Amino acid sequence: MSLFKEFTKGFWKENPVLVLVxxxxxxxxxxxxxxKGLAMGLATTFVLVCxxxxxxxxxxxxxxxxxxxxxxVIIATFVTVVKLLMxxxxxxxxxxxxxxxxxxxxxxxIVLGRAEAFASKNGLLASAADGLGMGLGFTFVLVCLxxxxxxxxxxxxxxxxxxxxxxxxxLMGQAPGGFILLGLILAGMNLLNMHKAKKAGIxxxxxxxxxxxxxxxxxxxxxxxxxxx
Amino acid sequence: xxxxxxASNPFYLAFFLLVVCGVSTLVMAYTAVKTEEPIRISQAKxxxxxxxxxxxxxxxxxxxxxxxxxxxDGAPVKLYTALNGGAVVGYAAEASASGFGxxxxxxxxxxxxxTIDTVIVKSGHSETPGIGTKVTDxxxxxxxSDVVKGVKPDTSKLPPNAALxxxxxxxxxxxxWTKDKDAVHFxxxxxxxxxxxxxxxxxxxxxxxxxxxxxxxxxxxx
Numbered sequence: 026m027s028l029f030k031e032f033t034k035g036f037w038k039e040n041p042v043l044v045l046v047x048x049x050x051x052x053x054x055x056x057x058x059x060x061k062g063l064a065m066g067l068a069t070t071f072v073l074v075c076x077x078x079x080x081x082x083x084x085x086x087x088x089x090x091x092x093x094x095x096x097x098v099i100i101a102t103f104v105t106v107v108k109l110l111m112x113x114x115x116x117x118x119x120x121x122x123x124x125x126x127x128x129x130x131x132x133x134x135i136v137l138g139r140a141e142a143f144a145s146k147n148g149l150l151a152s153a154a155d156g157l158g159m160g161l162g163f164t165f166v167l168v169c170l171x172x173x174x175x176x177x178x179x180x181x182x183x184x185x186x187x188x189x190x191x192x193x194x195x196l197m198g199q200a201p202g203g204f205i206l207l208g209l210i211l212a213g214m215n216l217l218n219m220h221k222a223k224k225a226g227i228x229x230x231x232x233x234x235x236x237x238x239x240x241x242x243x244x245x246x247x248x249x250x251x252x253x254x
Numbered sequence: 255x256x257x258x259x260x261a262s263n264p265f266y267l268a269f270f271l272l273v274v275c276g277v278s279t280l281v282m283a284y285t286a287v288k289t290e291e292p293i294r295i296s297q298a299k300x301x302x303x304x305x306x307x308x309x310x311x312x313x314x315x316x317x318x319x320x321x322x323x324x325x326x327d328g329a330p331v332k333l334y335t336a337l338n339g340g341a342v343v344g345y346a347a348e349a350s351a352s353g354f355g356x357x358x359x360x361x362x363x364x365x366x367x368x369t370i371d372t373v374i375v376k377s378g379h380s381e382t383p384g385i386g387t388k389v390t391d392x393x394x395x396x397x398x399s400d401v402v403k404g405v406k407p408d409t410s411k412l413p414p415n416a417a418l419x420x421x422x423x424x425x426x427x428x429x430x431w432t433k434d435k436d437a438v439h440f441x442x443x444x445x446x447x448x449x450x451x452x453x454x455x456x457x458x459x460x461x462x463x464x465x466x467x468x469x470x471x472x473x474x475x476x
Contacts, residue, residue, distance in 0.1 A: 057382075088260075088261040088262075088266070088267055088270060089261065090267060095270075095271065095274050098271075098274050099278065101278070102281050105282045106281065106285045109285050109289040112296070113292035114296075117296060117300045121376075124356065178385075185401055186395060186396065186397040187398050188399065195385050195443065199382060
């Protein structure tokens with residue numbers, strides 16, 4: 026696959042939130058407004074790109090038995106780095122609003138998922154393109170969800186009043202509202218894919234490799250990742 | 255025969271993990287050292303900006319002479335004293351309380367006699383947008399028409415907030431305001447946030463009241 030395709034697949038075809046349905050916890054918690062969603066998305070993108078790069082470089086050196094602890098340590102390092110950088114240089118309001126969800130990027134399944142499913146099996150540039158695409162795809166969804174939720178709950182977008190909605194739809198500002206909205210978006214995506222498949226005269230089935238069956242994290246195998254199916 | 259190749263030798267695995275952890279520690283330590291000063295500056299700037307907004311003009315550095323107090327309820331309170339020409343022009347006390355989405359921190363400014371002047375809630379709280387934020391936010395309201403017309407927001411004065419402004423001019427123990435039974439402004443639907451603001455103002459003002467009482471006692475004794 027070309028580098029461009031590796032980069033763009035994260036936006037729609039293999040979007041981490043809308044297709045892979047990974048990283049639900051930060052998605053629901055930090056998409057209550059657009060600014061928070063943007064900051065969280067960019068922080069995750071930084072961690073994704075850096076961890077993918079390092080894991081891709083050392084993929085042939087890491088013994089299969091301890092690859093997951095190694096990946097977690099690498100990811101945790103970059104999360105600590107991004108946390109310190111945001112604390113130092115980002116607006117305090119944004120840093121404090123992200124709160125516990127910033128250190129929790131360590132356990133975001135998108136980051137570990139891409140390390141195990143992609144970076145541990147591919148070269149440097151492809152891994153960087155994959156990390157950047159997935160990260161920006163995640164950011165895109167967080168900002169879109171954040172815009173809708175912020176508008177419905179407070180009538181603003183990025184803190185600017187739109188002067189056309191002042192009904193204070195409180196549910197959307199909270200996690201259940203985010204869940205409902207995300208469910209509606211996923212249903213819409215499925216409808217769109219089914220409609221496309223119907224037009225092409227085939228039955229739509231979600232590709233098996235997009236769900237957790239493609240990931241080898243759960244397999245307690247001692248084989249090297251490259252040897253795994 | 256036992257497989258003792260490099261990839262399965264436990265000593266090699268432990269050594270490899272140790273190397274990875276060692277390199278990670280170095281990277282984190284380097285970043286921590288490099289960001290220590292910017293983090294301190296950023297935090298000091300946030301406090302200094304808040305104090306400038308809520309206190310009358312002062313010529314000292316209130317943050318450097320901050321005193322740690324404890325309110326009668328046991329809550330920690332940080333007290334800043336603003337001086338102008340050596341005379342006290344006001345106090346500011348920082349306290350926090352539990353809101354709907356976590357801790358809500360705020361700074362309350364006082365006149366020299368202990369009367370509440372202004373209340374601001376520090377940025378970064380997790381109250382519900384559109385509901386809890388009605389109690390906590392003093393953000394400058396920008397509308398889409400302002401953005402289109404290029405109107406710049408007025409940052410010369412503190413934006414109003416009915417809930418926070420309702421504390422101005424009262425003292426703890428006044429007939430107007432006692433904890434849990436008050437005349438201050440509560441926002442319907444945002445009980446947790448309103449309670450959090452009420453609690454933090456209470457902690458700050460009771461701590462300042464006791465501090466001023468102890469100061470006047472020591473003056474009399476002298």
